[in-house]
Amino acid sequence: MASSLPIAQSAAAVSGSNLPLRSIPGDYGLPLFGAIKDRLDYFWLQGEEKFYQSRVEKYNSTVFRTNMPPGPPLAKDARVICVLDQKSFPILFDTTKCEKKDVFLGTYMPSLDYTNGYRVLSYLDPSEERHTKLKQWCFDLVKRNGRNFLPDFHTEIEKSMDLWEAALAKGEKADLSQEVQVFAINFLLRSIVHRDPAAPGEFSLGRNAGAFSSAWSNPQLLPIAGATGLPHPVEEVLHTIALPFKSVKEQYDAIFNFIKTYAADELREAAKLGIEKNDAVTNLMFFISFNGYGGFNIFFPQLTGYIAKCGPELMQELHAEVTAAVAATDGKVTPKALENMPLLKSVVYEGFRFRPPVPYQYAKAKTDFVIESHVSSFQVKKGEMLFGYQPYVMHDGRVFEKPDEFLPRRFMGSEGEELIQNVFWSNGRETEDPTVQNKQCAGKDLVVTMSRAYVAEMFLRYKEFTMDVEGSGNALKLFFSGLKRA
Template identity: 45%
Template sequence: MSSSSSKIMIQAVAAGAAQESSLPLPVKEIPGSYGIPFLSSIRDRLDFYYFQGQDNFFKSRIEQYGSTVFRVNMPPGPFMAHDPRVIAVLDAKSFDVLFDVSRVEKRNFLCGTYMPSTSLTGGYRVCAYLDPSEPNHAKVKQLLFTLLASRKSYVIPSFRSLYSSLFETMESQLTASPGAKSDFNKLNDVTAFDFLGDAFFSVTPSSTNLGTNGPSKANKWLFFQLCPLITLGLPKILEELFLHTFPLPPFLAKSDYKALYAYFSSAAAPVLDTAEKLGLSREESCHNLLFATIFNSYGGFKVLFPVILKWLALADPNLHSQLAKEIRSVVQAEGGKVTLAAIEKMELTKSVVYEALRMDPPVKFQYGKAKHDLLIESHEAAYKVSKGEMIFGYQPFATKDTRVFENGNEFVGDRFVGEQGKKLLKHVLWSNGHETESPTVENKQCAGKDFVVLVGRLLLVEFFLRYDTFTAEVGTVLLGAQVTVTSLTKATSFI
């Protein structure tokens, strides 16, 4: 398709959308049923995990009801969650309701219709589980903003140093023997954990009493909170009993959490001083810093970085060449330095990160409970929701909505390049808000939104300064992608 034809199509879609929004939408009953209490929710759980899988679970019901808004039971259900009933919103327009904290409550909803035991977070409900109407939400989020602002000059040098070492290790693994491979996920776990400690607190975890055990302790703690959402490939009866029906006993992760907490209470001491000035106790602040650093940041990078490499491995190698050219030419123009100003000039690089976040958002599920009776609007209709009903959004469907994104199910590296591309950024939703909006103490958007996008771009910068292209085997692992690098082609030129 020619450039002029594409522009005409975009204009036509925009005109159609404007016309559509000016027309009153019919108010319809929400289709779907919760079925027989207990039994139907278990059947839906089995469909979700085993018989259909996540995407087909939702696709089949969209086709059945002829609607992207419907009632359904969401896992894990009994006995993990006392009420599995939700109203699913699965298009870009209806999904918006989940960001409006004047309409939905976010109290105790992060992972799903269940909330992990506070024994896993020192007895505290950390910021992620607080509604903005609760006083401590603003205090903790302000603490995170203060931390991020105070450490911004440390991010780039810390990342480059640690990820340079990662790539050197990867090279040595690939050259160790004919046909050798390198597990990026495994290397990334170790490096991301050290990077966050160094970038945020100037204390690399591996240099403390944690040693090299930090990532394994963090992964175990994460598993205890997220296991109701995953499958391990074990016999169904075992997974149903031990992962999806009853919570794992928190005491089994107590020693791991204690070791992690000891690191944060020491390394983050200056930040905890700031917390006291904001009216927070050191103990509660430390648990919040641990959660934000490990669950939100480390957990996010465990998913995001392999996802970026996954889509690059599956993309046309021409995209690799284009990224290498853009990154090297900008860095050369900056005198060989990688600066924030230089990174901001890398439009294609930023677009690739946004596209990876659109295709595979690190957090796929969003929840909110209606604060009052309200209307939800999809593209075709409006639906009445009663106060107290749970609303659920499956983000990959909202961010691949073909009413918003042409070829929405395809990875298009330069999708967000140019003026038309920038207009689409408001539909990138990974941060619990629109990419064109900013996190505040009054909303639930990720405090580290800009930090995440920056380090995603840094991964590409560091990679393509070193290599022209690569190949990798791509698979799946728990909640993300598994990337096993099979070859690296070193950079042949700086430009």
């Protein structure tokens, strides 16, 4: 397939590229079998990192053709052009050249039963009118509730901290992974829906909002998930069947009804923008339970683990920086205090660089065009699917020195600030803003603020911590084995 694609000899000249035009290396193998072989390589025989690394080496190129999971029978067409360096990856952000319709999870899309029959915002292309309305509503609701997030986060994480300390005092484990499932969603619900999810009442979620959200989102992700902790043959079955929505309907209904009942303020604003009520409830649930909680649930534990690995010296520095910054704000974590924590800011960006929480991005070419890696240019044809694995791109040694080391100070100082534009966790450059015309994360600024707030709250209360790790990959569980109070 690859070598049979016609290459326009003048393409590089038309695109203005000075780099030699190379036909995209790699192939898709035999129909059906090629995609299954690549899926087995991806999840079983090689594993994610080796899958990419071995192909980069084999083709001597960071741009190549391959199949991406899940492949058959869930995805009709698994063929992609993989872009794995800092120069080619940003093509995925270019909505003038690429279409982003239904590619949120790649070559496969979960049943609309999971989203009340609606294609929610993450699956919409900016050319669709609903994208404009829903994204604008999302921007507005984040802004309208801007003052709520930091205090609500403080309230929620304090409860988890009390539980960790009580557990440790009893000689039990202090479970970070479990508590993130509570505080990382409860503050979002409090701030946006204006109701404590644990407050008694007909639609109370107790401490289960995160567990219910995970139960609802996991089956949507399982076809493209590896390292689940399950035996490979079982995982392989899960890559080939779509679990029915009815298995998680109860958990879905609990959150849907909570939002429908209590989010009256925001639903009224949606109506003003012409968004129908059920569409609004479904999307608000997706913003909070999938986009927001889903991201924080991955990122907070990861970041905590990286900080712990750096050891007590970094922790003491963070503690000193946070304590000094909040001295001017009544001891509270406020936007102003967060601005005075340069080390902490750099640590958070390094966390996003080291392992971007949403690793996969897809986009379909709307026309023919040429892309460039650091060393070659390549002709892409209209209709071809482009795919980028962000963790690899964030370890591009041509841009980041010692890319495989977690360097807490990487983004400090003027040289460090320059590097921030190369951080892409939000599906866009960190120095650019989400708009209704692009597909960059609508919660970008909120996410950065809350990630900083998380680290700040930790080091306001603790001088140091030590951790235990159980499992690996998506089955990783993190516990505090010691928390030294400030």
